[in-house]
Amino acid sequence: VIRTAAVVGTGLIGTSAGLALSGRGVCVHLLDVDESAARAAAARGAGTVGRPEAPVDLAVIAVPPGLVARVLEQEQRRGLARSYTDVASVKSGMTSAVLRGAPRPGSFVGGHPMAGSERSGPLAARADLFEDRPWVLTPTPGTCRSALNDVLAAVSLCGAVPVVMEPEAHDRAVALVSHAPHLVASLMAARLRDAPEQTLRLAGRGVKDVIRVAGGDPGLWTDIARANAPAVAAVLELLAKDLLAMTEALHALAGTDTGAGPAEDALATVRETLARGQDGWSAVHGTEGTPPGGKVTLTVPLDARPGELDRLMHSAAESGVHAQDIRLSWSGTSPRLSASLAASLPTAEGVRRRLADGGWQVSAAALT
């Protein structure tokens, strides 16, 4: 159990951890070389400024990645805490540095909360930053079980979901799902830097989302890219190949009016790449609670009166069926539009009853 904690480095992550732990009754001490940052964190309610008089249960080292090993060594010598963790987004190199230099390596568990913002500093901190987010922990064979349990307790108090991984596997994973996407967004954003004003006026939500993370601190991301350089380079290398193939395909298409011959191959390259992209999108989004078990299709006849479909979509949404799970069909023989709703097996009966209560004629329920 964690009753006292110290946050070393009151930036976005450290202050958010302080807010979350303080909110759950932990007595948090805030330390930062920039005392105004620690004071700002305290003013937000993340804890009190200054060193504890006795060792705390857990110290969260939330300094930039390049400083973790040194700060950890210092703080362990001073006896700041019983257990230690960090929040650096690259783990393998740092873990070896820590194991080499720290006086008490067994009391340290590497950590990486998968949460953040394109904004930084204590003012951007939020108590719920880690809520339901994965928080990777990278214990080694030499890690004490009590240290691991202290860190697990803190992760739970922050509302995050602990995920234990090997440091190297973590680094490869974040290269793919975080660092490479960040650099790609930055490269795309960099291309927009000198665009004419009229061109920028046409920028919509699409490109803004693609480049959103590029608004982040270049210094921090340079450190991250550097610390995870081999894994990130491996992803970017494959991406550069794909990009060159796409560029070649577009050159082959330029100026051709029909899809015959070489243009047909080029078109297939573009189409297949986009389809692979859609699969990747589904893979990333599919992890968010695809319900187990089969689906039930509920069919509802409609009169095609204005507003009727919106009313059905509203009822469906209220009973947990999303718009993408609704299909419309219309047959010439019976001149009526009907909507098919796909509901997961455990919820289907509830959906059926709620629609029927709403006056809808739920005409069929077929297992698919």
Added chain:
Amino acid sequence: VIRTAAVVGTGLIGTSAGLALSGRGVCVHLLDVDESAARAAAARGAGTVGRPEAPVDLAVIAVPPGLVARVLEQEQRRGLARSYTDVASVKSGMTSAVLRGAPRPGSFVGGHPMAGSERSGPLAARADLFEDRPWVLTPTPGTCRSALNDVLAAVSLCGAVPVVMEPEAHDRAVALVSHAPHLVASLMAARLRDAPEQTLRLAGRGVKDVIRVAGGDPGLWTDIARANAPAVAAVLELLAKDLLAMTEALHALAGTDTGAGPAEDALATVRETLARGQDGWSAVHGTEGTPPGGKVTLTVPLDARPGELDRLMHSAAESGVHAQDIRLSWSGTSPRLSASLAASLPTAEGVRRRLADGGWQVSAAALT
């Protein structure tokens, strides 16, 4: 003035236009080769299914880009409308095809509403899809003024902001702010397709935003990429160069512990690319109402009591000052934290008064 309209093609854009125009009192006829799509659009309230008996004021040809020229030619022969526009996202090739084939080229104005969604079809349509979005129009020297005015009236009824451009300039602009970012997002998403489940679990809001548009219809985007192939290839070619330079820099950094010699150059490449990306991000976001004129700095002393800063940030936000315009400072000589708020010249006095009313001691107001 537009009193009657026809929408040919009741997908996301056509149905949204139907919803917006119907909502403003226009009598809209809905046509689609897939009658169930037209019926779904009607059920949403976008108009009535079927051909008008007399020519309507404006026909919005909202079919896939590759079909616009053919559908326009057919509908002009049938006399569907007085004026015509389309919504295809590539304009130069199509404009020449239209001018070649259409019986009444002067009654057509090319159009491209800069709005959309990764979802498609009439169910995803929204009456406010175009609200405050740019809607590009590409009239040619042969365009009738009355046709241009009909289309401008419809754009206004949809709540969009008309922007007149040359077809070629439009295509270069959208290659940079829409098509290339889309393909980049797809390429990144494609790399995630075969990632292990544990890796995908770590995917957060960052990568999800980067790849969001990759969820879009591959068929539609293949058509778009094909139609604008030369302009998109030009952007991707530059991007591939940047990506290779970044990859090389990361390879040079891999395995080096210090930033000396060649590693220093590589580090500079990474840092400068990220900084250019941040500039590009600012360029894209800077177009959203940077207030004209100078800024005023208001300084407020704080007691660093928990919650105090949140209360100040709340008051500031209410008076139009955002968190990124608030800086904190703390000096050792007077042991107090203070917050500096940057407010634009026209609003500064209102902010000052509101903060003072809230009990804050606004101690200084310096022009910067």
